[in-house]
Amino acid sequence: MFTFITDYFSQVGERLDWNGELVQCVVFPKLFGTAYTDLGFAAACKDPALSTTLFGALGNTLIAVFLGYGIAMVVGLVLAMGQRTKSKILTRIVREFVEFIRSTPLVVQIFFVFFVGPQFGITLSPWVAGMIAIGLHYAAYLSEVYRGALAAVPAGQAEACIALNLSARRSFFGIILPQAVPLALPGMGNYLIGIFKDTPMLMVIGVAEMMHVATAIGSEYWRYTEVMTIVGLIFLALSLPTAALLRVIEAFVRQKLGMTR
Amino acid sequence: MGSKKSLSLKPLKRIAMGPIVSIYEGIQSAIKSLLAALLSGVEVSGRVDNYLEFLAKFGDRLVDGAFITLEQALLAIIVAVIMATIFGVGRVSTSLLIRSISTTYIEFFRGTSLIVQLFWIFYVLPFFGVVLDPYPAGFIAVGLNLGAYGAEVVRGAIQAVPRGQYEAAYALNMSARLRMRRIIFPQAVVIMLPAWGNLLIELLKGTALVGLISVTDLMFQSRQIYSLSYAAIETFGTILIIYYLIARLLITPSMRALETRLSRNLKRS
Amino acid sequence: MEDMSQYPLELNGDDVPMVRFMNVSKRYGDLTVLDALNLDIQQSEMVTVIGPSGSGKTTVLRMLMTLEKINEGVIYVDGKPLTHMEKNGVLVPASDSYIRSVKGDIGMCFQHFNLFPHMTALQNCIEAPIHVLKMNKKEAIERAEDMLEMVGLADKKDQHPIRLSGGQQQRVAIARALCMRPKVMLLDEVTSALDPEVIGEVTNVIKKLVAEHNLTMLMVTHQMGFARDISDRVCFFFDGKIEEQGTPTALFDNPQRERTQQFLSAVKSAD
Numbered sequence: 185m186f187t188f189i190t191d192y193f194s195q196v197g198e199r200l201d202w203n204g205e206l207v208q209c210v211v212f213p214k215l216f217g218t219a220y221t222d223l224g225f226a227a228a229c230k231d232p233a234l235s236t237t238l239f240g241a242l243g244n245t246l247i248a249v250f251l252g253y254g255i256a257m258v259v260g261l262v263l264a265m266g267q268r269t270k271s272k273i274l275t276r277i278v279r280e281f282v283e284f285i286r287s288t289p290l291v292v293q294i295f296f297v298f299f300v301g302p303q304f305g306i307t308l309s310p311w312v313a314g315m316i317a318i319g320l321h322y323a324a325y326l327s328e329v330y331r332g333a334l335a336a337v338p339a340g341q342a343e344a345c346i347a348l349n350l351s352a353r354r355s356f357f358g359i360i361l362p363q364a365v366p367l368a369l370p371g372m373g374n375y376l377i378g379i380f381k382d383t384p385m386l387m388v389i390g391v392a393e394m395m396h397v398a399t400a401i402g403s404e405y406w407r408y409t410e411v412m413t414i415v416g417l418i419f420l421a422l423s424l425p426t427a428a429l430l431r432v433i434e435a436f437v438r439q440k441l442g443m444t445r
Numbered sequence: 446m447g448s449k450k451s452l453s454l455k456p457l458k459r460i461a462m463g464p465i466v467s468i469y470e471g472i473q474s475a476i477k478s479l480l481a482a483l484l485s486g487v488e489v490s491g492r493v494d495n496y497l498e499f500l501a502k503f504g505d506r507l508v509d510g511a512f513i514t515l516e517q518a519l520l521a522i523i524v525a526v527i528m529a530t531i532f533g534v535g536r537v538s539t540s541l542l543i544r545s546i547s548t549t550y551i552e553f554f555r556g557t558s559l560i561v562q563l564f565w566i567f568y569v570l571p572f573f574g575v576v577l578d579p580y581p582a583g584f585i586a587v588g589l590n591l592g593a594y595g596a597e598v599v600r601g602a603i604q605a606v607p608r609g610q611y612e613a614a615y616a617l618n619m620s621a622r623l624r625m626r627r628i629i630f631p632q633a634v635v636i637m638l639p640a641w642g643n644l645l646i647e648l649l650k651g652t653a654l655v656g657l658i659s660v661t662d663l664m665f666q667s668r669q670i671y672s673l674s675y676a677a678i679e680t681f682g683t684i685l686i687i688y689y690l691i692a693r694l695l696i697t698p699s700m701r702a703l704e705t706r707l708s709r710n711l712k713r714s
Numbered sequence: 715m716e717d718m719s720q721y722p723l724e725l726n727g728d729d730v731p732m733v734r735f736m737n738v739s740k741r742y743g744d745l746t747v748l749d750a751l752n753l754d755i756q757q758s759e760m761v762t763v764i765g766p767s768g769s770g771k772t773t774v775l776r777m778l779m780t781l782e783k784i785n786e787g788v789i790y791v792d793g794k795p796l797t798h799m800e801k802n803g804v805l806v807p808a809s810d811s812y813i814r815s816v817k818g819d820i821g822m823c824f825q826h827f828n829l830f831p832h833m834t835a836l837q838n839c840i841e842a843p844i845h846v847l848k849m850n851k852k853e854a855i856e857r858a859e860d861m862l863e864m865v866g867l868a869d870k871k872d873q874h875p876i877r878l879s880g881g882q883q884q885r886v887a888i889a890r891a892l893c894m895r896p897k898v899m900l901l902d903e904v905t906s907a908l909d910p911e912v913i914g915e916v917t918n919v920i921k922k923l924v925a926e927h928n929l930t931m932l933m934v935t936h937q938m939g940f941a942r943d944i945s946d947r948v949c950f951f952f953d954g955k956i957e958e959q960g961t962p963t964a965l966f967d968n969p970q971r972e973r974t975q976q977f978l979s980a981v982k983s984a985d
Contacts, residue, residue, distance in 0.1 A: 283693075284685075284689055286646070287646050287649075287650070287688070287689055287692035287693060288650065288685045288688040288689050288692070289649075289650040289651075289652075289653030289654075289664065289688055290650065290653075291653050291654060291656075291657075291664060292653055292663075292664055292667065292681055292684050292685055292688065293685070295667065295668070295671070295677075295681050296677070296678075296681035296682065296685060299671060299677035299680075299681060300677045300678045300681065300682075302677070303675075303676075303677045303678055381557065381558040381559070382558065383558075384558045384560040384561060385560065385654070387560075388657070395558070395560055395561065395564070398564075399564065402568060408564070408568035408569055408572075409568075409569045409572045412561065412564055412565045412568055412569050413565070413569065415561055416557045416561045416562075416565060419556060419557040419558060419561060420552075420553065420556045420557055423555075423556045423557070424552060424556050427556075607828075609824060609826050609828035610828060610830065612779075612781055612824065612828060613824060613828035613829070613830070613887075614830075615779070615781065616779055616781075616820075616821065616822040616824075616891070617821075617841070617842035617846065617890070617891075617894060618814055618817060618818045618842065618846050618894065619842060619845065619846055620814070620846075621810075623845050623846070627841060627845065628830055628841075631832050632830075632831065632832055635832070710831070710832065710834075710874035710876065711831050711832060711874070711876060712876065
């Protein structure tokens with residue numbers, strides 16, 4: 185079954201037979217991004233995704249992760265602060281918005297953002313639409329993490345700030361926030377990995393991330409086993425060590441801020 | 446590679462018992478007729494000019510899609526709960542082998558995307574001789590994925606049962622199995638329910654992906670409707686609201702009710 | 715390795731104690747909690763363990779319940795080894811199933827009651843008799859009702875623990891343990907978590923137990939007056955060893971060792 189693994193380490197030249205084992209030789213160049221032009225495939229590719237290799241697409245996936253997460257961190261803070269204002273109406277509206285985003289599927293939100301624009305004459309590229317949708321979706325999640333972390337800082341800390349006559353700015357950035365950060369880290373880490381695992385949804389509007397390229401390769405040659413397995417393994421190989429690394433960072437930050445004994 | 450065995454599970458409608466099927470289909474057609482009655486005055490032309498026309502034209506598809514989504518969610522919940530229970534309990538087993546198997550399952554399904562798992566089950570399993578229709582492939586993938594998250598919830602809940610409960614059961618000379626079955630697990634269920642509320646909403650969201658392997662759920666219907674109407678805001682807006690309503694009016698309240706019922710004797714009123 | 719041949723495979727003779735700790739040691743890493751403990755408890759004897767916190771007194775009970783593994787020595791219950799079993803003529807660490815077959819003779823009550831919160835008082839009492847002793851349900855209920863009657867809670871049998879006071883919960887816990895018909899009963903600070911006004915109802919039940927039943931009991935308590943009233947023997951633990959033991963009168967009125975005197979006067983001044 186998994187002879188494809190040895191195929192990857194065999195000579196390309198042996199695989200030039202068009203009528204024989206065509207399928208397996210295609211995956212090899214796709215994976216490492218070499219030699220496929222020799223086989224004359226690139227010109228035949230109709231799908232733009234097919235001109236990208238799986239590893240090239242991994243690059244796109246990671247770009248999507250960091251762009252999306254960047255947007256989510258900033259917008260999430262806005263959504264969290266929006267629920268800490270004195271205005272009850274604003275709090276309520278932001279709250280409902282966050283709940284709505286969190287309880288509806290990201291993939292439909294991606295469609296919504298991508299297709300609604302043109303109806304009003306605004307055409308968004310797949311990348312822009314995808315980043316807005318995924319950024320907003322995770323902003324809703326991160327706002328909950330921020331909110332929880334800020335709420336978990338004991339009320340006595342804010343009272344102590346008032347007692348010491350610190351300015352509102354100084355008490356938030358100097359006292360409350362540093363204590364909330366380590367509390368927020370585990371949640372933030374989880375959602376970083378979550379966003380990574382959700383990027384394949386961008387394939388539905390044609391962003392050339394890993395899964396899109398993988399299905400394109402798969403459908404072109406009706407050979408899904410290898411590409412799908414490799415994509416799965418890439419996900420595992422990245423998400424498991426990242427999760428471990430995040431735990432280390434978490435422990436480090438806690439220690440730096442003197443929050444562990 | 447042996448001969449391909451076709452493992453094809455029929456949709457819920459067909460495997461369920463007769464009376465349930467008729468009630469179920471009755472509800473579905475009642476909703477459709479209600480919708481039709483409400484929109485009886487609306488003229489349907491080729492173009493979609495307003496929202497009522499949109500509903501009159503595509504209402505039936507929306508209802509069909511919503512019911513498929515509910516079926517998928519329900520079946521996925523069953524798979525997820527079974528997997529979560531088996532592997533969540535397995536995760537705290539004293540046997541290293543069972544623990545490792547459980548950890549592998551959990552880490553594998555939590556470490557990769559649902560889409561990858563869905564496509565893998567649908568496209569790759571046939572190479573191992575297991576051919577699944579889109580319908581069972583859909584809810585099995587969603588169930589297995591959420592089951593892994595659920596297993597962590599189950600493990601956490603089991604470990605959150607006070608140690609004194611274990612000690613008291615041990616002092617009454619109960620066997621490990623009996624302790625888990627009668628003392629620890631029933632209490633863990635109450636502890637884990639709030640987390641399951643969130644998980645079920647994640648599961649519902651997860652079912653939106655089964656449309657990608659052509660299960661005719663809400664998401665699938667939305668793409669069809671969009672390609673027929675080009676009414677993006679109506680189509681995707683309606684679909685989002687239906688998902689939201691299922692989550693907020695069906696899942697959240699039933700979990701709340703279950704919580705209240707189960708913790709009735711555990712918390713002071 | 716410890717030489718196991720110094721320990722008899724089982725205790726024989728006329729004067730077999732109900733419980734025997736023989737050279738029992740318990741360590742957590744470098745910390746020695748109990749150091750070569752030797753203690754015999756006779757049939758129907760009521761032994762109370764007192765001592766400062768950290769002296770290892772609760773560990774004695776938990777070891778006997780096999781909630782803690784021991785590092786050295788052997789514990790015998792009713793003549794049979796509990797922590798070890800015979801294999802090819804020598805004692806080896808006991809398997810779980812062997813331990814279960816012996817520790818059915820031991821019952822225990824805890825500081826925090828540990829009633830099963832999802833079961834009523836009666837269900838708490840019949841759970842183990844039905845599923846462990848394989849009694850039929852009717853008999854189990856009869857026995858449980860008798861025991862609840864004995865602790866004065868017959869009218870509360872259908873209440874869940876959350877609706878019972880601390881004192882009532884502890885009495886249900888005692889009834890639950892008695893339903894298993896243990897030969898040895900362990901009471902681990904059963905009054906420590908209770909409000910002062912309900913301590914009496916629990917101590918009265920224990921006094922009744924001592925007076926009416928033929929139980930062997932081992933109790934850890936901070937209540938010196940109660941210990942003096944009902945014990946046959948009091949052991950003062952200090953630093954993982956029995957510093958002094960004797961009848962309540964001897965130990966409380968005429969302590970021989972300096973540490974016992976210090977401890978007792980400290981407790982007295984706190985009261």
